[in-house]
Amino acid sequence: MGPMALGKDYAQQQCSIARALEVVGERWTLLVVRDAFYGVRRYNDFLVHLGIPRAVLAARLQALVEAGVLDRRRYQESPPRDEYVLTERGLALWPVLRSLGAWGRAEVPGAVPLRHFHHADCGTELGPYGECPSCRVPVPLADVEMRPGAGLDPDPADPVSRALLRPRRLLVPLEHTSS
Amino acid sequence: MGPMALGKDYAQQQCSIARALEVVGERWTLLVVRDAFYGVRRYNDFLVHLGIPRAVLAARLQALVEAGVLDRRRYQESPPRDEYVLTERGLALWPVLRSLGAWGRAEVPGAVPLRHFHHADCGTELGPYGECPSCRVPVPLADVEMRPGAGLDPDPADPVSRALLRPRRLLVPLEHTSS
DNA sequence: ACCAGTCGGTTCGGTGAATGAACTCAAGGT
DNA sequence: ACCTTGAGTTCATTCACCGAACCGACTGGT
Numbered sequence: 001m002g003p004m005a006l007g008k009d010y011a012q013q014q015c016s017i018a019r020a021l022e023v024v025g026e027r028w029t030l031l032v033v034r035d036a037f038y039g040v041r042r043y044n045d046f047l048v049h050l051g052i053p054r055a056v057l058a059a060r061l062q063a064l065v066e067a068g069v070l071d072r073r074r075y076q077e078s079p080p081r082d083e084y085v086l087t088e089r090g091l092a093l094w095p096v097l098r099s100l101g102a103w104g105r106a107e108v109p110g111a112v113p114l115r116h117f118h119h120a121d122c123g124t125e126l127g128p129y130g131e132c133p134s135c136r137v138p139v140p141l142a143d144v145e146m147r148p149g150a151g152l153d154p155d156p157a158d159p160v161s162r163a164l165l166r167p168r169r170l171l172v173p174l175e176h177t178s179s
Numbered sequence: 180m181g182p183m184a185l186g187k188d189y190a191q192q193q194c195s196i197a198r199a200l201e202v203v204g205e206r207w208t209l210l211v212v213r214d215a216f217y218g219v220r221r222y223n224d225f226l227v228h229l230g231i232p233r234a235v236l237a238a239r240l241q242a243l244v245e246a247g248v249l250d251r252r253r254y255q256e257s258p259p260r261d262e263y264v265l266t267e268r269g270l271a272l273w274p275v276l277r278s279l280g281a282w283g284r285a286e287v288p289g290a291v292p293l294r295h296f297h298h299a300d301c302g303t304e305l306g307p308y309g310e311c312p313s314c315r316v317p318v319p320l321a322d323v324e325m326r327p328g329a330g331l332d333p334d335p336a337d338p339v340s341r342a343l344l345r346p347r348r349l350l351v352p353l354e355h356t357s358s
Numbered sequence: 359a360c361c362a363g364t365c366g367g368t369t370c371g372g373t374g375a376a377t378g379a380a381c382t383c384a385a386g387g388t
Numbered sequence: 389a390c391c392t393t394g395a396g397t398t399c400a401t402t403c404a405c406c407g408a409a410c411c412g413a414c415t416g417g418t
Binding site: 010013014015016017018019020021023025026027030031034050051089092093095096097098099100101102103104105106107108111114115128129151152153156161 | 189192193194195196197198199200202204205206209210213229230268271272274275276277278279280281282283284285286287290293294307308330331332335340
């Protein structure tokens with residue numbers, strides 16, 4: 001029924017993990033959410049950055065809006081254009097992305113880090129739970145600065161990846177040179 | 180090519196989150212891993228507890244073994260029977276499951292908790308990152324006790340769910356009345 | 359007025375994965 | 389000899405994903 005995709009939802013699973021996966025467990029979904037943290041807000045930016053099929057992206061965005069993870073809002077009339085922004089509930093997914101990223105990084109032993117996350121106030125790199133080891137406080141998302149790591153392709157093809165190459169705060173929208 | 184399922188892997192994603200999802204991002208995979216933490220080790224136990232199609236379970240187990248998340252080992256000859264146990268790399272997925280579960284629990288506002296996780300040494304419920312708030316140490320997985328919450332069905336159909344109703348340590352294998 | 363281009367989709371045919379049911383094989387029990 | 393259990397495999401159907409093409413509203417250029 002709901003937004004869940006594959007055939008049926010996780011049947012009679014009595015488990016909050018299964019409930020979470022019904023919302024964010026489909027292919028591409030968590031990558032869309034990740035991009036939203038990085039400041040991506042527009043259909044076309046998700047599209048070129050993820051390399052996702054258009055129909056799938058439209059479906060995921062709609063499902064995430066219905067699940068209350070993203071908020072869709074008009075940012076201009078004529079032509080009507082909407083952007084997708086993380087809600088409170090969406091922001092609460094940050095620990096999931098952190099832990100997944102930490103695990104994925106450890107997967108490849110000799111891998112060079114791709115992105116670093118720092119406390120903008122003091123510059124220290126965040127600890128495993130998104131806390132600042134030197135200030136000893138959990139860092140609010142708006143105070144997290146993302147910096148490119150050495151493993152990142154220095155000259156990517158699409159403009160979104162290029163924009164994400166320079167250090168930037170989380171959640172700050174990508175710039176779009178207005179006409 | 181590899182163990183990834185859907186059509187192709189996450190293309191050219193330069194992202195450790197995407198790398199993690201290539202391993203554990205498919206449908207059912209994280210639920211299999213969750214069950215492994217709960218002490219499920221055998222094909223048939225996964226099968227009845229998850230309600231997963233047989234072919235899919237076989238494929239997931241094989242993929243997880245190839246990815247180094249599970250270890251397959253013979254526990255009896257004649258008839259040859261194997262069990263699937265979490266490796267070091269698999270155990271490192273615990274924070275992912277914790278954070279997903281925490282998010283899924285918060286999804287439904289009025290929901291009664293389904294399972295609690297306590298520090299076996301002192302009885303205190305674990306904090307959000309699997310640490311013990313009173314002992315102020317990260318609790319090793321073997322010292323985590325899982326207790327049923329009020330939201331859990333008190334009389335489930337399958338024997339695995341029934342076995343998981345009583346308080347038990349993580350990773351301890353389910354009992355099987357040997358012949 | 360005309361044309362090209364952008365943005366945010368929808369439609370469509372082909373492919374491949376998930377599903378549930380049936381079947382296999384080996385061993386044990388009775 | 390027959391039934392059962394565990395751990396799969398095979399198979400037909402269904403369904404989701406994929407890529408490319410198409411569409412509609414607008415905008416900017418000439």
